[in-house]
Amino acid sequence: MSRLTGARHKTVPIFIPHMGCPHRCVFCDQCAISGHGEFDISCVQAEIETALATLAPDAEVEIAYFGGSFTAIDRSLMLALLRLAQTYVDAGQVSGIRFSTRPDAVSEDVLDALTPFTVSAIELGLQSMDDGVLAACRRGHTAAEARDACRRIVSRGYTLVGQMMLGLPASDADKEMATAREICDLGARAMRIYPTVVFDGTALAAMMRAGSYTPIDNAEAARRCAPILALLEERDVGLLRVGLCASETLSSSRVVGGANHPALGELCYGALFLARMEALLDGCVSTEGRVACFDIPRGKQSQALGQRRTNVRALIEHYGVSEVRVRECDTLTGTQLKLTII
Numbered sequence: 294m295s296r297l298t299g300a301r302h303k304t305v306p307i308f309i310p311h312m313g314c315p316h317r318c319v320f321c322d323q324c325a326i327s328g329h330g331e332f333d334i335s336c337v338q339a340e341i342e343t344a345l346a347t348l349a350p351d352a353e354v355e356i357a358y359f360g361g362s363f364t365a366i367d368r369s370l371m372l373a374l375l376r377l378a379q380t381y382v383d384a385g386q387v388s389g390i391r392f393s394t395r396p397d398a399v400s401e402d403v404l405d406a407l408t409p410f411t412v413s414a415i416e417l418g419l420q421s422m423d424d425g426v427l428a429a430c431r432r433g434h435t436a437a438e439a440r441d442a443c444r445r446i447v448s449r450g451y452t453l454v455g456q457m458m459l460g461l462p463a464s465d466a467d468k469e470m471a472t473a474r475e476i477c478d479l480g481a482r483a484m485r486i487y488p489t490v491v492f493d494g495t496a497l498a499a500m501m502r503a504g505s506y507t508p509i510d511n512a513e514a515a516r517r518c519a520p521i522l523a524l525l526e527e528r529d530v531g532l533l534r535v536g537l538c539a540s541e542t543l544s545s546s547r548v549v550g551g552a553n554h555p556a557l558g559e560l561c562y563g564a565l566f567l568a569r570m571e572a573l574l575d576g577c578v579s580t581e582g583r584v585a586c587f588d589i590p591r592g593k594q595s596q597a598l599g600q601r602r603t604n605v606r607a608l609i610e611h612y613g614v615s616e617v618r619v620r621e622c623d624t625l626t627g628t629q630l631k632l633t634i635i
């Protein structure tokens with residue numbers, strides 16, 4: 294079973310931009326996201342070797358084929374890439390192979406073909422479990438197909454990672470929460486959450502310019518993401534990432550809208566801490582002029598205070614407290630808090 298997270302866990306990402314994709318989803322530009330152009334199989338071995346040479350000897354490493362629909366690419370190419378990665382598993386240099394793919398590309402036949410390989414996780418680009426959102430994004434599959442794909446993956450014993458998006462066309466906070474809940478219910482062990490970024494040249498950029506789509510900004514992404522993070526914590530489902538990886542490409546002129554902050558995950562956790570702090574203060578009889586002292590988990594001070602102390606300012610303004618103090622505490626985990634009012 295994949296460990297999925299942890300300081301020793303490292304991924305060697307091999308990008309296969311748009312390979313296997315039957316068409317282009319309205320929001321997607323994998324070349325812009327990954328910063329990689331055309332795929333060249335003859336370079337893959339060298340890419341793996343170079344990446345492995347930079348990793349600590351005790352790192353737990355997975356080779357990951359990302360950026361396309363891995364199980365929908367030409368079968369002989371898929372098998373060649375799996376065989377190549379498997380040689381590193383067999384040599385003890387790598388613990389497993391993971392890849393991302395589409396829900397309509399994980400038939401029983403595809404899963405049979407994976408059997409000889411050490412597949413440590415299958416990342417499914419689900420994006421939404423709402424048929425209206427899937428249609429508006431021209432995903433080309435239904436929520437029912439996504440459910441079936443999750444069940445097939447889990448029933449074969451593979452670690453399922455769900456990838457979902459926030460702020461897609463026709464979506465809203467309720468649909469996103471329902472999507473997250475369903476992905477957890479379907480047995481995902483971890484999630485990646487991607488607030489929508491609008492890339493120039495995509496159908497989504499054209500929709501935005503025509504006025505038929507309004508992207509969400511960083512603050513709205515954090516507001517919508519916070520309750521999903523709480524759900525994952527409650528359900529013990531790991532969070533691998535919020536937002537696209539910060540890269541030069543993401544700060545370039547290719548990005549024309551959407552939630553695109555280099556520390557989006559921190560913003561989202563900041564919003565969750567604020568909501569939890571507000572809930573505790575709502576339960577107090579009187580807060581005016583008093584000091585709110587929060588015990589927080591160790592290492593979570595910047596998230597609890599909020600970026601540039603925005604949470605502190607919001608609490609002082611809303612509850613009239615004279616001061617907000619935080620104290621790191623070893624007995625608390627995740628986003629647990631304790632409040633003392635003095």
Ligand code: SF4
Pocket residue numbers: 311314315316317318321322323360361362395418
């Ligand atoms: S979202 Fe996934 S399936 Fe759609 S175009 Fe991008 S890589 Fe392909």
